[in-house]
Amino acid sequence: MRVLACDGIHPEGLALFRQAGWEVEESEAIKDPKVLAARLAEMDAVLVRSATPVPAAALAGATRLKVIGRAGAGVDTIDVEAATARGIAVMNAPDGNTLAAAEHALALLFALARHVPRADAGMKQGDWPKAGLTGFELEGKRLGVIGLGRIGSTVARKAQGIGMEVAAYDPFLPPAAAGKGSVPLMGLDELLAWADVVTLHIPRTRETTHLLNEERLRRMKPGAFLVNAARGGLVDEAALLSLLDDGHIAGAALDTFATEPLPKDSPLRNHPRLILTPHLGASTGEAQQAVSTILARQIIDYVATGAVAGCVNLPPLTPEVAREIGPWMPLMTALGKLAARMVPAPVKLHLSYAGRTDGLDTRPLTRLLVAALLGSASGRVTPVNALQEAAARGLEVAETVGGDGDGFDRLLRLRVEGGGRVREIEATLHRGPRVVRLDGVELDFDPQAHLLLMRNEDRPGVIGLVGSHLGAAGINIVNFSLGATGDGGAVAAITVDRPVPEQQLLALRAIPGIVSMEQP
Ligand SMILES: NC(=O)C1=CN([C@@H]2O[C@H](COP(=O)(O)OP(=O)(O)OC[C@H]3O[C@@H](n4cnc5c(N)ncnc54)[C@H](O)[C@@H]3O)[C@@H](O)[C@H]2O)C=CC1
Numbered sequence: 001m002r003v004l005a006c007d008g009i010h011p012e013g014l015a016l017f018r019q020a021g022w023e024v025e026e027s028e029a030i031k032d033p034k035v036l037a038a039r040l041a042e043m044d045a046v047l048v049r050s051a052t053p054v055p056a057a058a059l060a061g062a063t064r065l066k067v068i069g070r071a072g073a074g075v076d077t078i079d080v081e082a083a084t085a086r087g088i089a090v091m092n093a094p095d096g097n098t099l100a101a102a103e104h105a106l107a108l109l110f111a112l113a114r115h116v117p118r119a120d121a122g123m124k125q126g127d128w129p130k131a132g133l134t135g136f137e138l139e140g141k142r143l144g145v146i147g148l149g150r151i152g153s154t155v156a157r158k159a160q161g162i163g164m165e166v167a168a169y170d171p172f173l174p175p176a177a178a179g180k181g182s183v184p185l186m187g188l189d190e191l192l193a194w195a196d197v198v199t200l201h202i203p204r205t206r207e208t209t210h211l212l213n214e215e216r217l218r219r220m221k222p223g224a225f226l227v228n229a230a231r232g233g234l235v236d237e238a239a240l241l242s243l244l245d246d247g248h249i250a251g252a253a254l255d256t257f258a259t260e261p262l263p264k265d266s267p268l269r270n271h272p273r274l275i276l277t278p279h280l281g282a283s284t285g286e287a288q289q290a291v292s293t294i295l296a297r298q299i300i301d302y303v304a305t306g307a308v309a310g311c312v313n314l315p316p317l318t319p320e321v322a323r324e325i326g327p328w329m330p331l332m333t334a335l336g337k338l339a340a341r342m343v344p345a346p347v348k349l350h351l352s353y354a355g356r357t358d359g360l361d362t363r364p365l366t367r368l369l370v371a372a373l374l375g376s377a378s379g380r381v382t383p384v385n386a387l388q389e390a391a392a393r394g395l396e397v398a399e400t401v402g403g404d405g406d407g408f409d410r411l412l413r414l415r416v417e418g419g420g421r422v423r424e425i426e427a428t429l430h431r432g433p434r435v436v437r438l439d440g441v442e443l444d445f446d447p448q449a450h451l452l453l454m455r456n457e458d459r460p461g462v463i464g465l466v467g468s469h470l471g472a473a474g475i476n477i478v479n480f481s482l483g484a485t486g487d488g489g490a491v492a493a494i495t496v497d498r499p500v501p502e503q504q505l506l507a508l509r510a511i512p513g514i515v516s517m518e519q520p
């Protein structure tokens with residue numbers, strides 16, 4: 001396994017990759033998608049912070065890539081839609097830098113209130129710049145928090161600790177979370193008109209871009225302050241400059257910008273009532289160590305066991321559940337491949353998980369089977385894009401859980417329709433992964449093995465001829481499982497030690513009494 005670590009990922013996470021046997025390549029920020037694409041063609045995972053964007057163009061040839069890891073919270077620099085369509089998981093580690101980002105927002109708040117940067121700059125120039133730098137006290141002032149998630153709620157709690165009155169706007173908070181906190185919620189316009197200082201803690205998305213446009217900024221209290229340590233683009237920078245100029249907004253502190261790094265000639269750089277930091281929110285030793293190790297563990301576990309944590313395009317799957325369903329995983333892949341060969345253009349798939357189903361999370365298993373079923377035909381299908389691909393290719397997927405396991409602890413019944421045919425497979429893990437019934441006939445074979453499926457007339461001598469023919473061709477029979485169809489015929493699953501060449505198949509089909517011979 002190979003991982004490309006861009007943008008200065010903390011060494012502790014990289015050490016975890018090495019300990020797990022991964023090869024680690026480190027790189028400066030890569031801005032050109034073509035250059036990144038060339039590097040990603042040979043990688044199983046890539047790690048980025050905010051400097052290396054991962055657009056669709058960078059993923060064009062990334063056929064090996066399993067995970068894009070964001071060592072932090074915001075995934076706005078990654079084309080998650082394009083990654084999902086290519087079956088690539090996108091993971092982040094938002095818990096690792098919550099405190100750092102919240103403390104930085106508060107640092108900016110204090111710096112604004114007491115003109116710390118201007119005082120420092122004046123002192124360094126040999127001045128004693130006391131006059132004109134009278135500030136204001138934060139205790140008793142109103143803080144309006146936009147986005148009451150991890151960072152916003154941490155900022156709110158700490159601001160309450162210094163005696164600020166705090167309210168928030170967050171229309172997406174789950175009702176339980178919204179009701180139990182000590183931070184009252186308001187509408188956006190109400191909050192803007194109420195607060196002495198507004199601080200942003202939301203992701204950048206299509207919907208939140210320019211959330212604070214000129215009209216909204218003007219709804220802020222005259223003389224209010226603004227802090228943005230969330231994302232550039234949430235605030236219309238040109239509008240902010242004009243409101244600072246006309247004095248409606250008294251001051252602002254920005255850690256994030258629409259274009260990063262901020263262009264040298266940006267007018268933001270020259271405004272006396274703007275405090276600027278170069279996207280430092282997550283830049284503490286503790287946060288960088290935390291995000292890199294959290295992310296490394298998530299990626300290593302995902303690739304090794306299928307456990308899913310911190311993934312923005314796959315539902316979570318705890319290590320315990322991954323362990324519980326782990327033995328099923330290779331079976332699901334083998335069954336998906338077998339079903340794909342039996343029904344090359346499937347239109348309907350029904351999976352029924354029967355027997356003991358407690359503790360069995362069937363969703364990742366279904367995704368795995370669908371990925372194998374569709375992946376054999378074309379393109380790259382993984383559990384990440386399996387259901388999306390199924391919908392796009394017109395495959396209807398349904399599953400039921402529970403019901404009689406027919407004497408087995410756990411039994412999977414698979415029904416695939418396509419091309420006017422219906423095929424049914426029943427499989428279990430009892431005494432190893434095995435198929436126990438095929439199209440209603442009792443058999444017993446390992447679906448992962450090289451396989452011949454034979455229909456024949458149920459009369460003496462036919463099987464002997466098949467055995468002799470395979471033997472003469474140097475092909476060893478590993479297992480021969482035979483079942484009667486009840487209409488004078490029989491079905492056999494013959495597992496062999498190697499693939500059977502086409503000409504041998506033709507010869508086998510020509511044996512008298514053979515109705516069909518498939519190598520699925
Ligand atoms: N400056 C820096 O270095 C850092 C910046 N960040 C930024 O902070 C953002 C927030 O991070 P977390 O708190 O960890 O995320 P989070 O997901 O815990 O919280 C985001 C909150 O915003 C709310 N939200 C979403 N859209 C909204 C809208 N239109 N209006 C109001 N609320 C909305 C959500 O309901 C959620 O409660 C990240 O997406 C990232 O962009 C995060 C870490 C470091």
Ligand SMILES: O=C(O)CCC(=O)C(=O)O
Nearest residue numbers: 049050072073074282283
């Ligand atoms: O990696 C960084 O320095 C920035 C972190 C950040 O913006 C985030 O986690 O969203």
